[in-house]
Structure formats: C-alpha cells, structure tokens
Amino acid sequence: MRYHRAMSLHLYNTLSRRKELFTPVDPARVTMYVCGPTVYNYVHIGNARPVVVFDVLYRLLSRDYAKVIYARNITDVDDKINAAAKAGDVPITAITEKFATVYRDEMATLNALPPTIEPHATQHIPQMISMIQRLLDGKHAYEAEGHVLFHVPSFAGYGQLSGRARDDMIAGARVEVAPYKKDPADFVLWKPSTPDLPGWDSPWGRGRPGWHIECSSMIEAHLGPTIDIHGGGHDLIFPHHENELAQGTCAHGGAPYARYWMHNGFLTMNKEKMSKSIGNIVTVRELLRHHPGEAIRWALLSAHYRQPLDWSDDTIVQANRTLSRLYGALEQAGDAPATLSEPPAAVLEALRDDLNTPRAMAEISNIAGALNQATGAAKAELKAQLIAAGSLLGVLQQPPKAWFEAAAGRKTIDADEVERLIAARAAARKARDFAGADRIRDEIAALGVVIEDRADGTKWRAAE
Ligand code: AMP
Ligand code: ZN
Numbered sequence: 001m002r003y004h005r006a007m008s009l010h011l012y013n014t015l016s017r018r019k020e021l022f023t024p025v026d027p028a029r030v031t032m033y034v035c036g037p038t039v040y041n042y043v044h045i046g047n048a049r050p051v052v053v054f055d056v057l058y059r060l061l062s063r064d065y066a067k068v069i070y071a072r073n074i075t076d077v078d079d080k081i082n083a084a085a086k087a088g089d090v091p092i093t094a095i096t097e098k099f100a101t102v103y104r105d106e107m108a109t110l111n112a113l114p115p116t117i118e119p120h121a122t123q124h125i126p127q128m129i130s131m132i133q134r135l136l137d138g139k140h141a142y143e144a145e146g147h148v149l150f151h152v153p154s155f156a157g158y159g160q161l162s163g164r165a166r167d168d169m170i171a172g173a174r175v176e177v178a179p180y181k182k183d184p185a186d187f188v189l190w191k192p193s194t195p196d197l198p199g200w201d202s203p204w205g206r207g208r209p210g211w212h213i214e215c216s217s218m219i220e221a222h223l224g225p226t227i228d229i230h231g232g233g234h235d236l237i238f239p240h241h242e243n244e245l246a247q248g249t250c251a252h253g254g255a256p257y258a259r260y261w262m263h264n265g266f267l268t269m270n271k272e273k274m275s276k277s278i279g280n281i282v283t284v285r286e287l288l289r290h291h292p293g294e295a296i297r298w299a300l301l302s303a304h305y306r307q308p309l310d311w312s313d314d315t316i317v318q319a320n321r322t323l324s325r326l327y328g329a330l331e332q333a334g335d336a337p338a339t340l341s342e343p344p345a346a347v348l349e350a351l352r353d354d355l356n357t358p359r360a361m362a363e364i365s366n367i368a369g370a371l372n373q374a375t376g377a378a379k380a381e382l383k384a385q386l387i388a389a390g391s392l393l394g395v396l397q398q399p400p401k402a403w404f405e406a407a408a409g410r411k412t413i414d415a416d417e418v419e420r421l422i423a424a425r426a427a428a429r430k431a432r433d434f435a436g437a438d439r440i441r442d443e444i445a446a447l448g449v450v451i452e453d454r455a456d457g458t459k460w461r462a463a464e
Helices: 045-064 079-088 092-109 121-137 166-173 211-222 234-251 284-290 293-300 313-332 345-352 357-373 376-393 400-409 415-430 434-446
Strands: 010-013 018-021 030-034 068-072 141-144 147-150 187-192 207-209 227-233 258-264 267-269 449-454 457-462
Touching: 010 258, 030 045, 030 211, 045 068, 045 092, 045 227, 045 258, 045 267, 045 284, 045 293, 045 345, 045 376, 068 211, 079 092, 092 284, 121 141, 121 147, 121 187, 121 207, 121 211, 121 234, 147 234, 166 234, 187 211, 187 234, 207 211, 211 234, 227 234, 234 258, 284 293, 293 313, 313 357, 313 376, 313 400, 345 357, 345 376, 357 376, 415 434, 415 457, 434 449
Parallel strands: 030 068, 030 227, 227 258
Antiparallel strands: 010 018, 141 147, 147 187, 187 207, 449 457
16 A cells, blocks of 8 residues: 555644644655753652653654654653752762653653754753853843843744733743842853763853753754654643743844754643643553553543643553453454555554544554454454554554563552451451451562552552
8 A cells, every 4th residue: 555655644733723744844754853851759650641642743753754863852841850860969960861761761661763863952052051141142042140041022923833812921931039030031051060960161151041942952963953743741832932932032143943842741730731730640660560652652642732632540450451452352353464564544644633642542442353254364354454553552562471471470459358347347446356467467578569558448459
C-alpha cells in the first residue's frame, strides 16, 4: 500500500488555533523540541504525559521522514533545584544528575524512545550569553541592576501564542513587578547570583540564566533558527512559550521561531491538575512498582492529547486489562509467522488526524477481535498488522509470553482478604488478645501489605 506522505498529517497548532496540514521547512531534516523536566525530584504521571504523547508523534514522523531531529531538554539550573540541594545539604549536581538519570530510565520504561538529543541547560551557557547579547544589541533587552530583561513592548507580536490581553499577561505572569523593570511584562534573561548559588561569568557579572532563554538557546544551538514543532504541556503556553517565541523571533531578525506549537492537556485527579505545588501527585516511580510501564503508557494515550485525562486507580486497571486482551489475541495466534506489515491504514489515518490515539486504539481492538476469529493466512496477516499498529503507539512489542509472565510475577493483592484480616485484628485487640492481633498483623504483612492505624481506622496499602 502506498500513501502520499506529507499530504496527510494534520496537527492542531496552538498559534493559529486550528488543525493545519503539516509541512516541514526541510523534509530532509524535520525538527522537534519538547520542553523537558526540571530535575530536582521524581516526576509525576502528569509530567510523563507530554513525553509519551510526543513520542508517538516522533514515531509517526520517523516513519514518514528520513531524518527527524527530536530534542528534549533537561533543565538543570533552577531555583527549585537550588532549594532542594540546600534542603538536602548536597551539591547541586548531586540532585540534577540523580534525577536526570532516574527520568531517562523511567521514560524508557514507558517505552519512550530516546530523543535524538537531550541538551542540558548548564552546557549551553555561552550560547545563552550570545543570544542575550544579540537581544541587547537589537534593543530588545536592557540591563538593570545586574539583571538583563527582555523588553516586551519591543516585540509587536507579543501575546499571539497565548492570545492573552496585556493586563491578563501581567497578572498571569505572577511575578512581583521589580522596580527596575521598564515595563511590568518584561521578563528576566539573566539574573545575578549570590556566592552560594550556581553562577557563570558574563558581561553583566556573575549570574545565571532565566528559564525561558535556556530553551531558545538550546533550540538555536541544535535545531536552528526556525523549528518545525515545539511542544509541551498546556501550562507552558504562558509565560514560557510566549516568552520563548518573543526572544527567539527577535534574536533572529524576525524569522519565525517555531511553526507548529503543540500542547497536551492536563492530567488531573478529581478534575484538578496534578501538580507538585498542589501535592496531589502520583509519581511514575510509585506506579511502576505495581504496574508495567506499557500499561501506564496505554493509560496516558487513552484520551486525546488535547483533552484532560482524569487519573484514577481504575485508569491503570483498565489499561492493564486491555493490554492483556491484546496480548491474548497475539498469544492465541501462536506461531503464525508475523511478516512485517505496514501499519493498518485506519490506525495511521487516526494518528495523522492530530494524533487521535483513542481512535487508533479502537482500531487496534478491532484488529485483535478479528485476529481472535481468524484462521490460516488471515491469522498471520492480522497478527502482523496488530504488531505494526502497536509499534506506532509504542506497545505490543514484546512476546505475549513475557507480558503474561511479568503479570503473574507481580503480586496481586486480594483486597477482601486484607479487609477481613484487618477486621479480625481489630476484634482481637478489642478482646485484649494482643498476641493474636500481632499474629494477624504478620499475616497481613505476608500478603505484601503495610497497614497504618489512624484515628479514622486502619488503612492499608501495597508494600514498596
Ligand atoms: P515541569 O517540570 O513542571 O516544567 O513539567 C514538565 C512537563 O510536564 C511540561 O511539559 C509540563 O507542561 C508538563 N506537565 C506538568 N504537569 C502536568 C499535568 N498535570 N498534566 C500534563 N502535563 C503536565
Ligand atoms: Zn522550554
């Protein structure tokens, strides 16, 4: 089957607020940049959403274009990192190196392919200084009290990405308006560092970069002045991406900075954004103790990327169940030789329609259903299709046997049994049979469960 490559991919562009046909600047070198994590802690499952979503896009683009350069950065200079190092009384690099490695490993467990480049902010300070200098030379920035600030009124296009009115933007930036700012919307490109903070020598004294300039400089260094796709979570549209767009465009004499801006919706819990500052987080690390990375990935792709995804225990349970059904279809197909296949057209079409993963997954389920009924040559063909479709989503790539063996190896906890034992222990304690109560406590522990006696009763959870 042949299809016309660039004809078919449509992506929703935050900048134009509509779906557009994707046409790269240079089809021989497609460029994509996704804002990565600030490495000071374990990431939560919301942080993994952009990684998995843009990994699907990377897989899709890599099918259609010979060369796709995908950069996902590591922000390793930030005040939150400084605070974490101070709190733990360890050097900053001990924090950043540890959590960058953890992040890389965890994202690999979610079957995210390694990006082509993983630039670290601290390795691009000269590039940042150079870009800031050009902004100063072009009168888009000014120096004030050891700071360098981008002067927002110098860029007429400011606000085009977020579509915010000026007053909203100033309020939304939520930074106190420092007295040295010429305009309340001006933002920091460079700031002074005290001796106890990380700092680099610069024409403006020892200091460190603002967050936004990091991404623009790394983009310029690795991908060029104009990139095809810039992605991240919805919360990055303003101020981060609005500011990146402004400084990137001004540093390049008005050349477009990024052509397609893509933003994933929030992962929520009880409809509230999952966020470290609110504290309603589930870490990827915690989830991986009890669930396969592939099931987490499936769960993250189960809603369209621009829609919110409300997370609950059931989300992952369902994902696990679905994958077991799909692996079951592959398993019963047995040794039917799975010749390499083009992914089925319906799955490709769904993904090329602004990454419609729920539709692609429904198609995959249909193929598995047909495979369960098939015989002979059809069986081999459908098995091959299922695996090829799975490779686009980054699932179904291991032998079914491995999936089922891992599932059997994972401890399953019988909640009814735990509740029954907790009640029995409470009864024993009430009857002052403390030896009996302790025996039951040991029995509960043997089930792989930890209990905690609280004012509102005994709570339990799976042991780590
Ligand atoms: P941060 O480390 O907070 O800058 O976040 C890293 C990435 O995760 C960014 O692309 C954020 O937009 C994204 N992100 C953070 N929280 C969520 C969430 N609850 N749902 C989806 N994406 C998120
Ligand atoms: Zn960024």
